Amino acid sequence: MFTYFNESTPVHGSFPEELKTIATRERVPDFHHYVRVLEQGAWLNLDATWHDGLARFDFKVNHDWGGSNHTALASVAEREYPAMENIIDLKADLVSSLPQDQRDLRAKYFRLVTEWIATYAS
Numbered sequence: 001m002f003t004y005f006n007e008s009t010p011v012h013g014s015f016p017e018e019l020k021t022i023a024t025r026e027r028v029p030d031f032h033h034y035v036r037v038l039e040q041g042a043w044l045n046l047d048a049t050w051h052d053g054l055a056r057f058d059f060k061v062n063h064d065w066g067g068s069n070h071t072a073l074a075s076v077a078e079r080e081y082p083a084m085e086n087i088i089d090l091k092a093d094l095v096s097s098l099p100q101d102q103r104d105l106r107a108k109y110f111r112l113v114t115e116w117i118a119t120y121a122s
């Protein structure tokens with residue numbers, strides 16, 4: 001799915017200033033993928049979302065998922081793409097199709113979020 005990933009991610013007071021600025025003033029494009037599984041005749045959307053340790057920061061987690069319904073998706077879809085097997089190559093192509101400034105913003109946002117998670121989610 002195409003999404004503005006930061007718009008579905010909570011902004012926490014412990015975010016470094018640069019991350020807060022991007023999270024609140026920019027639109028960070030991403031092509032987030034999740035798994036669709038056919039379970040007893042019904043399609044389920046399954047997304048790993050965030051580590052359970054981030055629940056205390058209001059991130060979407062699926063700690064209590066029972067296995068028979070959709071999981072919460074980490075981000076809200078702006079646009080969906082057809083299901084396919086080779087999602088990695090599709091995502092690489094889609095990301096490379098973004099203008100350079102958006103690729104740079106996306107890379108910076110995910111780097112900063114990952115660094116923050118490494119500090120606070122353990």
